[in-house]
Amino acid sequence: MPIIDTDVHESFASLQDLVPYLADPYKDWIASGAWRGFSQPFCYTSPGNGNRADVKSPDGSPSASDPNLLKELVLDKYDITYAVLTGYFYPTMLKLQYGLASALARAYNDYVVDHWLTVDDRLLGSIQVFARDPQAAAREIDRMADHPGMRQVMLPVVDDIAYGDPHYRPIFEAAERNRLQVAFHHTVLAEGPYGMGLHYMERHALLPTAMMSQVISLICNGTFDNYPNLKFIVLEGGFTWLPSVMWRLDREYRQGRVEVPWIKKLPSEHCRERLKLATQPTEDLRSDEWEKIVDLMGTDDILVFATDYPHFDFDDPDASIPHNLSADLREKIMWKNAASFYDLSMPPASAIAAE
Amino acid sequence: MARHTVCARDDIVVGELTPVTLDGGISIVLFRSQFDEIRAFSGVCPHQGARLEFGCVSHLTQGDEANMITVDTGVQILRCPWHGFAFDMQTGHPVVKNAKRQHLRLKIYDVEIDNDQVVVVA
Ligand code: FES
Numbered sequence: 234m235p236i237i238d239t240d241v242h243e244s245f246a247s248l249q250d251l252v253p254y255l256a257d258p259y260k261d262w263i264a265s266g267a268w269r270g271f272s273q274p275f276c277y278t279s280p281g282n283g284n285r286a287d288v289k290s291p292d293g294s295p296s297a298s299d300p301n302l303l304k305e306l307v308l309d310k311y312d313i314t315y316a317v318l319t320g321y322f323y324p325t326m327l328k329l330q331y332g333l334a335s336a337l338a339r340a341y342n343d344y345v346v347d348h349w350l351t352v353d354d355r356l357l358g359s360i361q362v363f364a365r366d367p368q369a370a371a372r373e374i375d376r377m378a379d380h381p382g383m384r385q386v387m388l389p390v391v392d393d394i395a396y397g398d399p400h401y402r403p404i405f406e407a408a409e410r411n412r413l414q415v416a417f418h419h420t421v422l423a424e425g426p427y428g429m430g431l432h433y434m435e436r437h438a439l440l441p442t443a444m445m446s447q448v449i450s451l452i453c454n455g456t457f458d459n460y461p462n463l464k465f466i467v468l469e470g471g472f473t474w475l476p477s478v479m480w481r482l483d484r485e486y487r488q489g490r491v492e493v494p495w496i497k498k499l500p501s502e503h504c505r506e507r508l509k510l511a512t513q514p515t516e517d518l519r520s521d522e523w524e525k526i527v528d529l530m531g532t533d534d535i536l537v538f539a540t541d542y543p544h545f546d547f548d549d550p551d552a553s554i555p556h557n558l559s560a561d562l563r564e565k566i567m568w569k570n571a572a573s574f575y576d577l578s579m580p581p582a583s584a585i586a587a588e
Numbered sequence: 589m590a591r592h593t594v595c596a597r598d599d600i601v602v603g604e605l606t607p608v609t610l611d612g613g614i615s616i617v618l619f620r621s622q623f624d625e626i627r628a629f630s631g632v633c634p635h636q637g638a639r640l641e642f643g644c645v646s647h648l649t650q651g652d653e654a655n656m657i658t659v660d661t662g663v664q665i666l667r668c669p670w671h672g673f674a675f676d677m678q679t680g681h682p683v684v685k686n687a688k689r690q691h692l693r694l695k696i697y698d699v700e701i702d703n704d705q706v707v708v709v710a
Contacts, residue, residue: 399654455654487684488672494651499686531688 234564235314235579236550237571239511240418240468240539241307242321243349244297245341250348254340259333271326273421278433279545288543296543297321300352307542308355311550314568315577317357318349319468323389323420325364334363335373342377350382357575359387359416364394364404371407378411384575385414385466390443391422397447397454409460414574417447418468444470445478448508452482455495457503464507464574469541472510473518476529479504505532509574511539512566513548520555524562533562537571589709594618597704600626605666607631607641610710616697617641618706619677621664627677628708630695633668642669648676648683666694
């Protein structure tokens, strides 16, 4: 069965890898070590410190910086048809120095094209932006959109942005005019309604609440209605919550439409028609529980598979989605739903044979 | 169908919801519009049964852009006093339709004026 992995994290080995792609003054700032880059405000507790402990680059650099390792451990090992690179360097986490942040997004996109997208045709990309400056982000989307590997705009979920705010509209406009989709992935700044909690486990368990907030924000502020050609994908944010959010939003809309007449459809219809949720981390559901959740969603078009390579909570394509699901549902999760989202078809047999 | 004479036309104040109970216990709310048209609705909300005499009559809001709301004076709505669901007063249909849930249409009764008396057909 063909497989699309919708969430694979590539990275650079060091911030210095971006220097060739920067212009002064930022080139000089980064080259001189004036900024050490982002770090998470907590300790990882997994054996591999956030990554799979068995993933090691031969040169000892961070595992996610080696495309060949990704080819070996994911693409070839599981015969992945396409994998979508989703990054792990999100300039939107910077809350000041907007010029630097936009330049870093630009440099990172060029780095990904040179070091990743050219390495293997199975890899697809996400355009990284500095979302706090939506006009600059829109320019970057326009600049990168012609690259055939770029399939979506990545909007990182931080601790102070709900993307339905009209302030961010230029980003959605740019995505729509360039026929791209929009992805959401958390960052190490993402948190729940009362912060990150007091433990890594607490913070990690709260991540779905950040994604629920984004979906609610997009629906209530008319993003689905304003950009009818856009589709949205939530990565690594859980999926079992969607029936609850859809029911709740539908009910709120029935009683509160007077305030939000720009919402033109039942929120659940918007979600069913244009939202995808990645399955990783799969929360170890039994197959009957998978089927119940899909039934409650009201469509089997929503779930898409992801590994989250190289992170510690990696989902194995062979083990994480039960084999005793119906063949149709399994195929939709592993391939069809993401293929329709990203407008992908099977590569020609000759291309596969040449791999 | 029976004809129920419920009150004098002038007992109904323009713009207000007036409750009446028909013989047999059917609850009705009457509404007299600014154009002097009298309409009769079920007095019980089809959602969870709130008494619609405590509801409010207003107009449909419209808008295509977030934070830009206009009022469509061409569509009058009755909003339930409990959860605020809105019903089109011409058709009884809910403003927000939900095909996967109960349809929740508000029942509308025929009204006749006979010698300045309001007659509800139910
Ligand atoms: S009882 Fe009328 S809206 Fe709920």
